[in-house]
Amino acid sequence: MATATTTTTGGGFFSTSSFSPHTSPLFPISYHIKKGVWKQKLLLLRLNCVSKSSKSSVESESDTASSSPPLFEPSSPSIDDDRGTDLAAYNWCAALGGVGFLETAYLSYLKFTDTDAFCPTGGASCTTILTSGYSYVFGFPLPLFGMLAYGLVTTIGLQLGAKKMAFGLDKTDGELIILGTTTSMATASAYFLYILSTEFSGESCLYCLTSAVLSFSLFFITLKNLGSDKIIKTLGSQLCIASLVVLALSASYKTVQPVSSSLAENEIPYVATEITKESSPLAISLARHLHSIGAKLYGAFWCSHCLDQKEMFGREAAKILDYVECFPNGVKQGTKMADACYDIKIEGFPTWEINGQVLSGEKQLSELAILSGMKPEDLSQQN
DSSP: OOOOEEEEETTEEEEEOSOOGGGOSOHHHHHHHHHHHHHHHHHHHHHHHHHHHHHHHHHHHHHHHHHSOOSSOOOOHHHHHHHHHHHHHHHHHHHHHHHHHHHHHHHHHHHHHTOOOOOTTOSSHHHHHHTSGGGEETTEEHHHHHHHHHHHHHHHHHHHHTTOOSTTOOHHHHHHHHHHHHHHHHHHHHHHHHHHHHHSTTOOOHHHHHHHHHHHHHHHHHHHHHOHHHHHHHHHHHHHHHHHHHHHHHHHHTTBOOOOHHHHTSOBOOOOOOOOSOOOHHHHHHHHHHHHTTOEEEEOTTOHHHHHHHHHHOHHHHHHSEEEESOTTOBOTTOBOOHHHHHTTOOSSSEEEETTEEEESOOOHHHHHHHTTOOGGGGGGOO
């Protein structure tokens, strides 16, 4: 029969029970078994303690890492870079606007003092262009408009750079003002470059080209600073501004008739021409007929061909003709032709307008009779 044995050794308590008789003596085996079990339990306990402590330490380290700021925190380029780009654009606008303001101020001074411009390239091209009829807009010197435009761009650019707008305006208002101003300046510069290439072929003006470069530079800087989104939103407004500028300049210059350089070198006051030849009955009859149908003769007091045409009619008949003087105020740099002469697009002097036809050059009396619907043999029958 199996017996239960309890043994105490060295402070350790072990018990054995229900062992088979074939396993006696059991004490050494039981002891080692129990000892192995306790060693396994102790090992597991130690492992659990280590794993828990390791887990808690890892969690604490992760919490510490998440709470503490990193050594190299990435910057926010979207804010700082944009701010730096805006400031650079505003500074460029202020600087280029200041240069343009000084240039147009100098040209305005020349206008008011009637002084010739200093032309670094030599020649009289600068003076010829700067004193032509295209140097005025609705009677006001063109450089004055340039001063206002460049001055406005410079002022707004400085205020945007200092983040301190006047008159209660904000950044958006300032950007729109600069956009509208530079758009009008670039449009006007393109218009004047066209005039320079067509009306002043072979001549150059350093001041005109410099102003064009400044205007286009300011316009492109403004567009680049706005970005594609704002450009698309304001595209309609820009087109409207450009159209208004072109219409205004065209309306102002529709009566400008550039005078040749040789003629415009000296100022010629208006002088009424005197006809010495007496009129024949035929000439008087033709003059009356031309007057009755509304025919007109366009000429200039300085034009020798116009005088010759009047001499064909003679003194009495010439007074009956409907004559239009195209330069009633004389000739000088920047002379404008009379509106009536410009409206029929005169190409030379003298010019006849008969039954809706515009005919350039001198005409013989017989030719004028045919053009007006009269036969030469019928001229003598007119009273």
